[in-house]
Amino acid sequence: MAVTSKTTAYDEMLKGLWRDNPVFVQVLGMCPMLAVTNSAVNAIAMGLATFFVLVGSSFLVSSMKGLIPKQVRISVYVIIIATFVTVADYTLLALFPVVHKELGAFIPLIVANCMILGRQEAFASKHTVKYAVMDAVGMAGGFMIALFALGAVREILGEGKLFGLSLFGEHFEPWVIMILPPGGFITLGLLLLLFNWVGERKRQFMVQVAEQAKAEG
Amino acid sequence: MSNDLVQPSAAEPGSTRLVASLAVSGFLSGLIIIGIYVATLPTITENKARELRQAVFKVLPGVSRMQKLQFDGERVVVKQEGKDDENTLYAGYDANDRFVGYAIASEGPGFQDTIRLLYGYQPGERKVVGMEILESRETPGLGDKIYKDAAFVANFDELGIDPQIVAVKKGTKTEPNEIDAITGATISSKAVVRIINEGNGRWLERLPASAPPLAEEGERYKEQGTR
Numbered sequence: 001m002a003v004t005s006k007t008t009a010y011d012e013m014l015k016g017l018w019r020d021n022p023v024f025v026q027v028l029g030m031c032p033m034l035a036v037t038n039s040a041v042n043a044i045a046m047g048l049a050t051f052f053v054l055v056g057s058s059f060l061v062s063s064m065k066g067l068i069p070k071q072v073r074i075s076v077y078v079i080i081i082a083t084f085v086t087v088a089d090y091t092l093l094a095l096f097p098v099v100h101k102e103l104g105a106f107i108p109l110i111v112a113n114c115m116i117l118g119r120q121e122a123f124a125s126k127h128t129v130k131y132a133v134m135d136a137v138g139m140a141g142g143f144m145i146a147l148f149a150l151g152a153v154r155e156i157l158g159e160g161k162l163f164g165l166s167l168f169g170e171h172f173e174p175w176v177i178m179i180l181p182p183g184g185f186i187t188l189g190l191l192l193l194l195f196n197w198v199g200e201r202k203r204q205f206m207v208q209v210a211e212q213a214k215a216e217g
Numbered sequence: 218m219s220n221d222l223v224q225p226s227a228a229e230p231g232s233t234r235l236v237a238s239l240a241v242s243g244f245l246s247g248l249i250i251i252g253i254y255v256a257t258l259p260t261i262t263e264n265k266a267r268e269l270r271q272a273v274f275k276v277l278p279g280v281s282r283m284q285k286l287q288f289d290g291e292r293v294v295v296k297q298e299g300k301d302d303e304n305t306l307y308a309g310y311d312a313n314d315r316f317v318g319y320a321i322a323s324e325g326p327g328f329q330d331t332i333r334l335l336y337g338y339q340p341g342e343r344k345v346v347g348m349e350i351l352e353s354r355e356t357p358g359l360g361d362k363i364y365k366d367a368a369f370v371a372n373f374d375e376l377g378i379d380p381q382i383v384a385v386k387k388g389t390k391t392e393p394n395e396i397d398a399i400t401g402a403t404i405s406s407k408a409v410v411r412i413i414n415e416g417n418g419r420w421l422e423r424l425p426a427s428a429p430p431l432a433e434e435g436e437r438y439k440e441q442g443t444r
Contacts, residue, residue: 038357069230069238076242083246087253094257097264158358176358 009134016138023146024195028115033147034184036106040163043151045099047144049092049107053084054116054140055133058124062132065125077120078111085110115143146191153187154178268351269335273307273320276337276347278374280309280317284431288423295430306420308429309337316428318346323416327408330354332363336373336413340424345382345413348373360405369406372396378417384410 022028032050037043057080061068068076089107092100100107110116119139124132155161158178160168177183273283285296288304296305307320318339324331330353337347350364362369376382377393384398384407398406 067238069235071230072235072239075239079239079242079246083249086250090253090257090261094260094264097261097268174358179357 009131012131013134013138013141016135016140016142017145018142020139021142021146021195022115022139023143024192026115027192028118029113029143030188031109032106032113033150034181034188036103037147037151037154037184037187038158038179039102039155040148040151041099042102043147044144045092045096045103046106047140047147049085049088049103050110050113050116050143051137051140052088053081053110054119054143055136056084057081057116058119058132058136059129061120061124062127062129068125073125074117074121077117077125081116081120082111115139149191150184150187153191154183158183269301269307272335272349272351273309273337275349276320276335277309277318278337278346279311281312282310282314283320284308284310284429286319286429288420293423293425293429303419319420319424319429321416321420322351323412323419324352325408325412325415327353328355328360328402328404332405332408332412334409334412336416338378338417338420343378345373345376345378348409348413350409355402355405359399360402362399362402363405363409366399369397369399373413381414381417382410 016022020026023030023033029050032046036046057077060080061077085108088110089100092103092107119136123135127135152162155163156167157175158180159174160166160172175183178187270283274280284307285301286293286306286308287296288294288306293306301322303322306322309317309320311317318337318341320335320337322333322335324333326332332350332355333352334348334350336345336349338344339346348370353361353363355361355363364370372390373396375393376396379394381394383392383395384403385395387397387400389395390397396406396410
């Protein structure tokens with residue numbers, strides 16, 4: 001996979017944001033996705049922590065790919081990821097204790113986020129540092145967008161707020177279910193439905209255009 | 218960062234190399250983890266101390282200084298050092314160094330997980346004067362009202378403790394030792410009440426009749442802070 005031009009590095013980033021979005025297309029990393037998205041702030045904090053871990057690990061794995069024997073590569077990746085996670089965990093605990101309290105056990109569990117290990121194995125270990133980092137930025141960005149989409153919807157409906165600011169005034173009755181686990185599943189299901197519906201429409205449109213072109217030509 | 222590693226070769230690497238690369242990466246990872254732990258420890262300890270101090274000031278109105286005490290098996294003495302445990306409590310003093318009351322930490326099972334809380338107790342009037350939840354995992358939107366619902370928390374601002382605190386259905390509070398439970402979160406409300414009652418059961422007979430002992434001059438109010 002020799003990628004050369006500058007635009008392709010940019011493409012590697014864009015694909016994670018939309019076309020290959022880790023949540024809406026690959027359906028990876030569901031555990032943090034459902035667990036910590038009961039408010040927009042939590043979703044962003046989780047997204048940032050994952051961003052840090054994924055970009056850091058991809059950079060290190062890609063720059064050391066010649067040094068890691070392939071028989072023990074998974075263990076080495078996990079060690080690298082776990083180190084970044086621990087750094088993120090303690091930094092959050094020291095600088096933002098309130099956010100850390102909310103996210104609780106889910107920060108250490110970033111280690112087990114299959115999206116991160118997946119990117120190391122599928123991409124970072126086979127590409128140069130530049131592409132690996134761009135890919136990680138895109139994937140982590142896409143993950144953050146997805147987390148935010150879910151967190152914002154759930155906070156708006158479940159508490160009538162966004163980022164803690166009241167949106168609808170006194171008379172809004174919060175849909176408590178939205179901030180409970182079932183609300184996470186419902187919202188994720190609807191977002192996946194939307195994503196697939198848009199994708200399907202686009203595909204049909206392309207087919208139509210192609211057929212028209214054929215008929216005319 | 219891995220200069221110690223042998224350069225890769227086309228041949229199948231030997232087991233020594235596999236073990237070595239795992240050992241080196243584990244070692245480096247360990248160093249980094251120790252580094253970040255040491256670097257963040259002072260801030261984390263300070264955050265925790267500040268959190269506790271703020272909680273003590275919140276549950277004991279009018280307090281501007283606090284001192285740690287502990288029960289040594291026979292009586293309450295000044296706590297010198299060491300970690301806080303279930304035998305630790307905090308005495309609060311006002312700006313004129315007059316003793317106001319105790320802040321007592323207590324914990325017990327809630328609806329989902331352990332609830333840890335701190336409450337202010339005035340021995341003179343035998344009253345609870347404030348309550349703050351330190352740790353809980355109650356259901357969002359329902360059980361978490363034990364700290365998000367200001368009206369529920371205000372129940373504990375002036376609450377008699379004799380014979381013991383009772384949670385009653387919302388709006389039916391008549392006695393000074395009753396609190397209005399949260400509709401839809403009866404278990405969480407009752408858990409808070411039970412935890413305070415248990416704290417009282419453990420502590421009331423241990424407390425000295427008069428004001429608690431003070432530390433030596435100079436050693437006093439090490440945990441000082443402002444509201």
